Amino acid sequence: MFRTRPALLPLAVSAALLGSLLACSRQADTPAPATAPTEQAPQGPKAALGSFGFDTAGMDKAVAPGDDFFQYANGGWVKNTEIPPDRSSFNSFTTILQDTEQHVRQIIEGAAGDAKASGDLRKAGDYYAAFMDEAGIQARGLAPVEGELKALSEIADKRALAATLGGQLRADVDLLNATDLTTDRLFGVWISQDLHQPDRVTPYLVQGGLGMPERSFYLEGGRMAELRRQYQAHVAKVLELGGIADAQAKAARVLALEIEIAKVHATNEQTQDVRAGANAWRRADLDQRAPGLDWQAFLEAAGLQDQQDFIAWQPGAISGISALVDSQPLDTWKDYLVFHALDRASPFLPKALADESFEFYSKTLNGVPQQRERWKRAVSLTNEALGEAVGKQYVAQYFKPETKARAEAMVKNIVAAFAARIDGLDWMSPETKQEAKAKIAGLKVEVGYPSAWTDYAALEVKRDDPLGNAERAGRLAYEQQRAKLGKPVGHSEWYMLPQTVNALNVPLENRLIFPAAILQPPFFDPNADEAVNYGAIGAVIGHEISHSFDNMGAQFDARGALRNWWTPQDLERFDAAGAALAAQFSQYKAFDDLAVNGKLTLGENIADVAGLATAHDAYRLSQQGKPAQALEGFSPEQRFFLGFAQAWRGKYREAALRNAILTDVHAPGQFRAQTVRNLDAWYDAFGVQPDQKLYLAPAQRVKVW
Template sequence: MPGRHAAPAASAVIAVLLGACSPSTPTPPAAAPVTVQSTPAAAPAKAVLGAFGFDVSGMDTGIEPGQDFFEYVNGNWTRNTEIPADRSSYSSFTTLVEQAQEDTRAILEAAAADAAAAGERRKIGDYYTAFMDEAGIEARGIAPVRAELDAIAALADKPGLARAFGASLRADVDLLNATDRYTDRLFGMWISANLKKPDQYVPYLVQGGLGMPDRDFYLEGGRMADLRTQYEAHVAKVFELAGMADGKAKAVKVLALETAIATLHATALETDDVEKGANTWSQADFAARAPGIDWSGFFDAAGLSAQPEFIVWQPQAVAGIAAVVDRLPLADWKDYLAFHAIERASPYLSKAFVDEHFAFNGKAMSGTPELRARWKRAVDEADDALGEAIGKIYVEKHFSAETKARANTMVANLITAFGRRIDAAAWMTPATKARARSKLNGLKVGMGYPDRWRDYSALEVRRDDALGNAQRASLFEYRRNLAKLGQPIDRGEWFMLPQTVNALNIPLENRLIFPAAILQAPFFDGAADDAINYGGIGGVIGHEISHSFDTNGALFDETGKLENWWTKEDFARFEEAGAALAAQYDEYKPFPDLAVNGKLTLGENIADVAGLATAYDAYKLARADRPAMALDGFSPDQRVFLGWAQIWRSKFREQALRNTVLTNGHAPGHYRALTVRNIDAWYPAFDVRQGQALYLAPGQRVQVW
């Protein structure tokens, strides 16, 4: 979408968990703490879930933990929870997303109703008002996108086409964020620290050009073939709604063109290979290595004519796409550009366009029965465009100093625990341990919200121009990223909004970010039992710490540079453990004909195993001087693992689950809950025995860290 907030990818290897007016309090110290911190007293009097932060009613105790721990913890919740009609899935994350949307809606509606509002408050109110103005949008019809369509129709030659591609370039890709791995623009780009020179910004150019999420949607049979038929009909319908002649013939050409691009795309596994992605090209290299596009005109129109070098992530795809631009006639490309211009604009146009956009992208692709309420879409759009302006108000209203202090205490304890796991790693030589320790000691953590807020003063927002607002916001974000080039790296920039329910690791900066919105039940509750909190948000924090040492994070040194800091023997043992974990996940089959891809999900699975193990250790360290008391019959060890499994509650519609398994770097929640089978302490805690489905012999339990 024109205004989506996809641009802030800090690096090619951002690892995502699933992505105030006053300055924030300091982050934990750079050096790993040498003492364990006591948890501050909780302010709330009653836990949100159950008596101590765990929803006992959601359990199915008729299932033995060793047979299916996810169902044991969440079976009744799964049976009794209906996926809302406007969603393709529902999970613990979704409940918090919906709460954050409600909270944000209140902020936006108050700003929209405030006649005296000025500055950013006026902008967020006007943005929301413009999107909610259905009558005005309906009256304008196709008019808001007409100028763009006229410009496309006026293209007279391939040099003009190259300039059109360059002018449409946006900072809109995040390779490891499941929702932003692709772009429908010919190429995707973001600007971040250089993999090889982490003290410099560089533009990353990646493959793009597809209207469906992945090459497999164009090349595979079965369900994918049916989706292609529906996609072609959708393209034809979009042309028809726009009043353009020969929609069916144009749709055939658009699908053929995108299929030609798809055959050139790198696979998801190839894209995840950081070392293969680190290809530095000078601007002059493009003409020699990827002939077929007037690259000089492309970069000039993109505002990059003075940029000396780029990182080209999938060079074969970029070269192949350039050749397709040269080979196919201009008329085909004009139809392609026209379709995507209308498709991107459709959510901001009249009802007929909105409905058709949802019919394919929601119903056909993900199985979602109903379009989300307009106010929910308006909240997402406003977050995309003015997210930190909204975030300032959000943290003032919904994020307490006590929550931040408690979370920072847990971070300190988890870093201590992870450091002890490094020290205890019998498979690792002292030289590699020293480098790992150095990396851990330099880890920075952002909690809740950024120290400095983004300045939106240059963004024009009109109260009667929904599409224009989204387009200007997208261009504003792109130019904000361009302005980084040649400047010092800003290691305080946030790449998630405070109201986002997620967390991330930025290996190029050796930094973690935990937005305010995830620091709520079931992940974290100030009134909950410590064991539940350590199993929940502690596991999440441990997960993000561990991303610094997973299959991608382990390739970066303590400065954020892509550099091998391992001995050859140590890395071989690390890869051996990863291969064993990948094989374990390959055995999970959500459908008889479709299994989890252990290699595609390996980085996240390593982070889950190490994160949960670290959270368990940190809980033990934090409570070492206190008696182990049972709550409702559950021991402290049991409660840690219950807290972990509870956060992975999830249900999917079939189409959505199939898409997730095919394209997402995360395993579905059911299988993330089963991480427990690699943790030794889980077995005695729940009396898991040989012969049960989840039992692994001690030598088969994967413990990378």
């Protein structure tokens, strides 16, 4: 993600640049955990990976490693690579993403065209075929959404409004695993293990209601003011295409309402504060602390009328939004709901609406000049709806048992290396070490695919109803999550698909997930040089392990309970290291007027530093007794660090990079590659000198674990 807490990989495909796939065109251009956004190769030479797994041709050896390690490792690639016209960014994940997308396409299209296909895989094929039927979609026009529009027009009072809003609630956010924090529905719900009582499942209520990425797009000046103007024009155009009268005036009211919602939203930094979000509310608290919304009607429509316990993650936003339901005119809310119904449905409606959605969410917001081919959008949407049905077949065809075994062995080595690092900490007390070692000892790791697959038997899929298919899939996913309430806590659910090029730390379960798709070159190659493997996938593994001990993960104990297991002195030292790392990253500027937010990205940066150091330890342990052989002119130590830096190569369109810095918990890859400046071994490997730009005096190098 990776976590795609996703936490990495933004990894940027963060390993998590990738955001979660929603059945909504505004997400279609974002690199997604499930599939690749494009099959196109860059308009420059492909990375010419040597037989040892790293790309010497993509380097820029005219740059000193100690001045800019990202440029040294990747400058040639950056110079000769163009971002494909249907993408907002292009990075080292793209090769894997392209191959994986093609494999998934073959599986789905095979099911769509096979009359003998049956079960869930057949449903995936039918889902894909329904979306690919452009002529049928065009012929049906707005008919698929007319029933919902009619129902919205008939909302007669605020109680009916509350019931409508509750009926739209979906489990479409994920606070701690995938860090998927936004929804255009008024609220989102995350149903997961209770962070106060790990033996039960609880719904977490999360702020929502915005069509643009987050509150700053509504409240700041400069570029954001122009985006608001363009967003209002988009709202008006969608309403016009939907046959709604007085579209311009209604668009103005919709934007004004969303500005009011944005004013009460928590910031991204506040939302990342676990203790600020850990607000246990009883059912009565919703009425008392968040008056305005008819909570009884809302919860009944959401199927949560019997739920007595909630966690209000952003209590100020929940109270503020609820008050707006009461204070804003009913007709304004109806206009708002009509727009979002049309906007959400746009990918499944006639071309004019789908194109308008692309024009704003991809082209205007992220600078993407060309819409993805329809089959690519179909693959993404099918993965979103029936991803594990596809994933089961993907694993059977493309994931070798020996790859799984090799990756599991590497994970075991790196976990052991992290445990050894805990033992070696001279600043940590025995009491805190004991707790940390219990947590690493209890860490559960899953590689490749889940032990149990999602059952889609209850999902009805029709070849002539693409919008209905998407709505039913969303409803089923919500019902499957809601069904966990009142049941024993389970630790077998996967929060990303096997065909996802990413990895995940699940802090409430003290568990790591490494999907099959990321275990491919250039991250992992069983035939490649061990130094490169440990620098690439090894650092990813170390990153995910370290998320259990970053500024957020370190607040959870071995059972996943939110508990302070630190002595005051140890916590003070840990926080001081985090503050130093946040300050280091806040110095990196992507533009003259925009720097990385070191506090927002702190968890990922801690995981990078600790993960890289741990992978380096594990690599050295794996090489005991083996000769240090130079390959392609580079020592093993140099190849290790080059493997890491080349994993973070990438390019962004300007608008997409600006958005990422504002909203993403991962720093851009060009700055993540500079993490090496905190490891003593990097200085030795490349002879880095005090007069070089990345040089840090030994006392300034941040060592967290």
